[in-house]
Amino acid sequence: MPERKSRKDALRNREAVLAAADALFVSCESPEDVTMADIAAAAGVGKGTLFRAFGDRAGLLRALYETRLEPIREAVEAGPPPLGPATPPYQRVPALLDAVLCFKLDNRRLALALEESGSSSPYQAEHYERWHRLLQSVLEQIPGLTDSAFTAHALLAATRADLVEHLAGQEHVPRERMRAQLADFVTGVLPSAP
Amino acid sequence: MPERKSRKDALRNREAVLAAADALFVSCESPEDVTMADIAAAAGVGKGTLFRAFGDRAGLLRALYETRLEPIREAVEAGPPPLGPATPPYQRVPALLDAVLCFKLDNRRLALALEESGSSSPYQAEHYERWHRLLQSVLEQIPGLTDSAFTAHALLAATRADLVEHLAGQEHVPRERMRAQLADFVTGVLPSAP
DNA sequence: TAGAATGCGGACCGTGGGTCCGCTTTCACG
DNA sequence: CGTGAAAGCGGACCCACGGTCCGCATTCTA
Structure with missing residues (x-):
C-alpha cells in the first residue's frame, strides 16, 4: 500500500531533529526546559519542519x-x-x-x-x-x-x-x-x- | 509570632475558591482543562485573589x-x-x-x-x-x-x-x-x- | 469616623505549543 | 539536461494559560 517514500531532505532533517532532541534531553536539568523551538534551532531547521515531521511534542x-x-x-x-x-x-x-x-x-x-x-x-x-x-x-x-x-x-x-x-x-x-x-x-x- | 489574622472577606474567598475548584475537578473530563481563570470565575473572584491566596496552581x-x-x-x-x-x-x-x-x-x-x-x-x-x-x-x-x-x-x-x-x-x-x-x-x- | 492596612480584580505580560503560507528544493519524466 | 508540479521548508504569527501589577474598595483599629 501507500508509504510513498519521502524526499531525502525530509529524511535528513528528521534525523537531525532526533539527534538534536536527544542531545538536548541528555544535557538538560529538567525535560520541560527543552522547548520545541530549542530543538528546532539546535537541529538547524524551522519549527514548521519539526511539527510536520512529528505532529506534536x-x-x-x-x-x-x-x-x-x-x-x-x-x-x-x-x-x-x-x-x-x-x-x-x-x-x-x-x-x-x-x-x-x-x-x-x-x-x-x-x-x-x-x-x-x-x-x-x-x-x-x-x-x-x-x-x-x-x-x-x-x-x-x-x-x-x-x-x-x-x-x-x-x-x-x-x-x-x-x-x-x-x-x-x-x-x-x-x-x-x-x-x-x-x-x-x-x-x-x-x-x-x- | 506573626500569624496576624486575615480579614474575613479573604477567608470567605479562600473557601469559595476551594469549593469551586473542587466542584470543577469533579465534573471535568481531564484536570488540565480546568484553568485558573475558570476556577476564579466559578468562585466569583478575580484571578489576583486566587493567586494571592495560594501562590500558584x-x-x-x-x-x-x-x-x-x-x-x-x-x-x-x-x-x-x-x-x-x-x-x-x-x-x-x-x-x-x-x-x-x-x-x-x-x-x-x-x-x-x-x-x-x-x-x-x-x-x-x-x-x-x-x-x-x-x-x-x-x-x-x-x-x-x-x-x-x-x-x-x-x-x-x-x-x-x-x-x-x-x-x-x-x-x-x-x-x-x-x-x-x-x-x-x-x-x-x-x-x-x- | 478617619486613616491605615489589607485585600480585590481584571487588564496586562511572557512563554511556549502549534499553525500558516509564500518560497525553495527535489524528483519524475521527457 | 530542462521543466513543472509535488513535497517540503521556515519563521512570522496566533492563542491559551499561568502568573503579575496596581489603582480602587473593604475592613479593621483607635
Whole structure:
C-alpha cells in the first residue's frame, strides 16, 4: 500500500531533529526546559519542519523513545536468555524488569519527558501496552499468581521514570543498588517455589 | 509570632475558591482543562485573589488535597485499627494502602491534577514524604523484609493516580475488584509467616 | 469616623505549543 | 539536461494559560 517514500531532505532533517532532541534531553536539568523551538534551532531547521515531521511534542518524544527502545525490543522478542522468549518465566520476569529499569536509568530525561508529556497518561502509550502484555503473559505461566494483569501493572509501576529519577537524582541511590532492590522486590512478589 | 489574622472577606474567598475548584475537578473530563481563570470565575473572584491566596496552581491543588486528606490522616495517626497506630504491622500495611487507594478513587481528578501538576515530580510533595515515611516505618517492623524504603516506594507506586484512573476509567475495573487486587498484591509482597 | 492596612480584580505580560503560507528544493519524466 | 508540479521548508504569527501589577474598595483599629 501507500508509504510513498519521502524526499531525502525530509529524511535528513528528521534525523537531525532526533539527534538534536536527544542531545538536548541528555544535557538538560529538567525535560520541560527543552522547548520545541530549542530543538528546532539546535537541529538547524524551522519549527514548521519539526511539527510536520512529528505532529506534536508527544509525537517527537515517542519517536525518539521508540528508537532508543528498539535494541531492547529485539533482545526481548528474539534474543538469547535471560531476556529472550526461551527463558523460563521465573528468570524472565526479573530480567524484563531489570531491562526496563536500566533503560530508564540510561534515558532518564527522555523517559521523564515522555511520561509527563502534558496531556494523556503513560498508560495510553502504545509501548506501555506492549510491555504490559508481554509481562502479563509471562506472569501467567507462573502458577500461584492470582491476577497477572494487575501484578504486571504494579511491577511496572515500580520502574516509573519519575520514581527512578527521584531515587537516582535526589536520593543518590547508585545504579547497582537500585537494580538489586528491584530484583529483590520482584522475586518477593513471585510466589516462592516450595 | 506573626500569624496576624486575615480579614474575613479573604477567608470567605479562600473557601469559595476551594469549593469551586473542587466542584470543577469533579465534573471535568481531564484536570488540565480546568484553568485558573475558570476556577476564579466559578468562585466569583478575580484571578489576583486566587493567586494571592495560594501562590500558584500547585499551591491551590496542594491546599485542596490536604483538606481532603485530613480525615484520613487523623484516622491514621490516632484512630482505631485497622488504620490507627495500634494495629499490628501485618494488618496495617494493607489497610494503609487500601486507604490510599480509596482516597484516590474518591478524588480521581484531583489526585491526577496534583500528580501531573506540570513541573516537579510527585515525589517531592510533602504528603508523599509523609506516606512514605509512615509506610516504611511500619514495614520495618515486619521481619524478613530486606529493603523497607524501596518496598514502600514500590507499593505506593501501585496506587499512583494515573494508574488508578486508567484502571477505573479505561478498563472499567470496579472499585471492589481493584481493592481486592491491591490487597492480594500487598499480601503477596509481605513475607508469608511460615 | 478617619486613616491605615489589607485585600480585590481584571487588564496586562511572557512563554511556549502549534499553525500558516509564500518560497525553495527535489524528483519524475521527457 | 530542462521543466513543472509535488513535497517540503521556515519563521512570522496566533492563542491559551499561568502568573503579575496596581489603582480602587473593604475592613479593621483607635
